[in-house]
Structure formats: C-alpha cells, structure tokens
Amino acid sequence: MIFRILFTLIFISSTILAQFEHDLSGGYSGRGGNTDFQYWNISYALTSYGDINLGATVLKDSEFLFAFEKNNATWAGIENYYNDQQMTLKFDLWANGAISPFLIAESSFDDALGIKSRSNYGLGAKWRVLGDLLSVSAAFLSEEEEIVGQNSIHLYADYGDSLGVTAYKDNDNLKPVKYSRISVRPKLKLPIGENFYYQSEYYYKPAGDDVLTDWRNTFTIKTAEEWLNIVIKYNVKNDAQPAPKVFMQYDPKYYTEGQKITFANPGKGKASLPSIDRDLAESEKDGYGQYYINNYKAADSRISIGISVTF
Numbered sequence: 439m440i441f442r443i444l445f446t447l448i449f450i451s452s453t454i455l456a457q458f459e460h461d462l463s464g465g466y467s468g469r470g471g472n473t474d475f476q477y478w479n480i481s482y483a484l485t486s487y488g489d490i491n492l493g494a495t496v497l498k499d500s501e502f503l504f505a506f507e508k509n510n511a512t513w514a515g516i517e518n519y520y521n522d523q524q525m526t527l528k529f530d531l532w533a534n535g536a537i538s539p540f541l542i543a544e545s546s547f548d549d550a551l552g553i554k555s556r557s558n559y560g561l562g563a564k565w566r567v568l569g570d571l572l573s574v575s576a577a578f579l580s581e582e583e584e585i586v587g588q589n590s591i592h593l594y595a596d597y598g599d600s601l602g603v604t605a606y607k608d609n610d611n612l613k614p615v616k617y618s619r620i621s622v623r624p625k626l627k628l629p630i631g632e633n634f635y636y637q638s639e640y641y642y643k644p645a646g647d648d649v650l651t652d653w654r655n656t657f658t659i660k661t662a663e664e665w666l667n668i669v670i671k672y673n674v675k676n677d678a679q680p681a682p683k684v685f686m687q688y689d690p691k692y693y694t695e696g697q698k699i700t701f702a703n704p705g706k707g708k709a710s711l712p713s714i715d716r717d718l719a720e721s722e723k724d725g726y727g728q729y730y731i732n733n734y735k736a737a738d739s740r741i742s743i744g745i746s747v748t749f
C-alpha cells in the first residue's frame with residue numbers, strides 16, 4: 439500500500455514539471471541451426487525536471503526519474519531461459535544542488551537469481567562531491583522479497599547404489615520476507631575525449647549479514663548523429679546470502695531408517711547431486727524447514743552491447 443502511494447505521488451509530480459527527456463536503448467543476439475538461442479534487452483528512462491508550484495510554495499530545481507530495464511533469453515525452446523526486470527521511480531528536490539534529498543521506489547525480479555519479486559521504498563540524499571563528476575548517495579529502505587518456489591523441492595530415494603530423484607514439487611511455504619536496508623552508492627561520470635563517456639555506479643546495500651552489491655558500468659560512444667549512441671554495459675552483482683535454489687529431502691514413500699545411501703553418502707549419484715550449501719540445521723535456522731539446500735551462486739555478471747536513442 440505504501441509503495442503504491444509513493445508511486446502515485448511521484449508520478450503526479452512528474453506531470454507538473456515542464457521539461458522532459460527520453461532515453462531508449464536495446465540490443466539483440468541470436469543463433470539458430472545446431473542451437474537455438476535468442477537474447478534481447480531493452481531499457482527506457484524518462485526524466486522530467488523544473489520547478490513545482492504548490493500555491494505559495496515553489497519546489498525549485500526538482501527532478502523526476504522513471505527507469506525501466508528488461509533482459510530476456512530463450513534457449514533450445516525453453517521460454518524465459520533467463521528473465522529479469524527492474525523498475526525505478528525517483529523524485530529529487532534541488533536536483534542540481536550540492537545536497538539533494540530524494541524519495542525512491544524500486545520493483546524488480548530476476549529468475550536467474552531465484553528472486554520472484556523484490557520491492558523497496560525509502561528516502562535518502564545525494565551529495566555532489568565533485569560537481570557532475572563524482573557524487574555519493576545514501577538511502578534508508580524498507581524492502582520486501584519473495585523467492586521462486588516452483589518445482590524447487592526435489593525428493594530423493596535410495597536406488598541401491600545411488601541417490602536419485604523421484605519427484606519434483608512446488609514449495610508453497612515460501613512467504614515474502616521484509617527487511618530494513620541501507621543503500622550507499624558512489625557514482626562516477628567521466629568524459630574521455632569528445633566522443634567517449636564512462637559512468638560507474640557501485641551500490642552497497644547491507645541488511646545485517648545480508649549484503650547486496652551491484653556494480654554497474656556504462657561506456658557510451660557518440661556517433662555523428664547527436665541523438666544516437668553506441669552503449670556497452672557491464673554489470674556485476676553479488677549476494678552475501680543467495681536465495682535457495684533446490685530444497686532436497688528424502689521421499690517419504692521410499693525412505694527407510696538406517697539406509698546406506700544418504701545425502702551424506704549418495705553413492706554413484708554423487709556426480710548428479712547438487713552441492714549442499716545448507717544442512718538440515720541451517721535450513722531450519724533460516725526458516726525454510728527440514729531440507730538440504732543448494733543455493734544460487736553468490737556472484738552474477740552480464741555484458742551487453744546495444745544502441746541508445748535520446749529524444
């Protein structure tokens with residue numbers, strides 16, 4: 439509810455502002471024949487800025503940002519081989535001043551990292567350390583996260599000489615979890631000559647021991663047309679506590695007390711058994727119940743090359 443209210447307030451403020459700028463970029467890669475791979479990405483940003491008149495009060499130099507980014511790939515007929523999306527709404531007061539307070543709301547999902555949904559909202563401030571060259575932002579966020587549970591439970595049985603899967607089930611006990619998170623982000627904007635531009639942002643978001651980092655790098659090459667650029671993006675994410683990927687337990691239909699083939703001794707099935715990142719005690723402590731858990735990888739990186747159109 440609070441997220442929707444903040445979304446509405448920020449969006450209404452954007453309609454009052456006088457000047458608008460649009461930035462649209464995207465890229466595509468595909469291969470067919472012996473393999474079938476399709477990948478595309480698209481991002482769009484709307485920036486509106488100016489003064490907001492509220493009766494006798496004037497909010498000087500205000501700025502509204504709406505940003506949307508989506509990446510999608512299919513492979514060998516598998517739809518959404520990976521699929522992620524992020525949407526950001528931000529309202530800055532005194533946007534070009536030395537200190538700029540802001541409101542922010544974000545919503546995202548990332549199938550490749552097991553994040554079914556992640557949303558946050560909060561307030562913060564930006565400090566222009568060296569004008570447009572270097573700035574540092576900090577915000578206090580309220581966050582809600584839900585992880586993917588479809589077909590995530592794998593039931594195993596003793597096949598005599600190995601431990602093998604008997605069935606897959608949805609995990610219906612995964613509920614959204616709420617956090618209070620801090621976000622700190624230094625940002626560097628560095629022109630390199632007349633036709634090259636480099637921007638680097640590093641997000642550090644701790645919530646106790648659960649620390650998210652996101653290093654975003656954008657390299658822009660200007661073309662002869664003022665409205666058209668070539669854009670290279672390189673992004674590195676890390677999650678100190680990655681989401682559970684596979685919940686493993688014995689199939690109660692076939693389990694017998696004292697059986698020799700177990701998760702500790704999987705026999706010939708060891709090669710196909712996912713690594714165990716959390717044992718029964720750790721899984722119980724983290725609120726997931728009695729499972730052997732295999733996590734998603736902590737680090738994730740991506741590089742893309744495309745074009746950007748500004749109008």
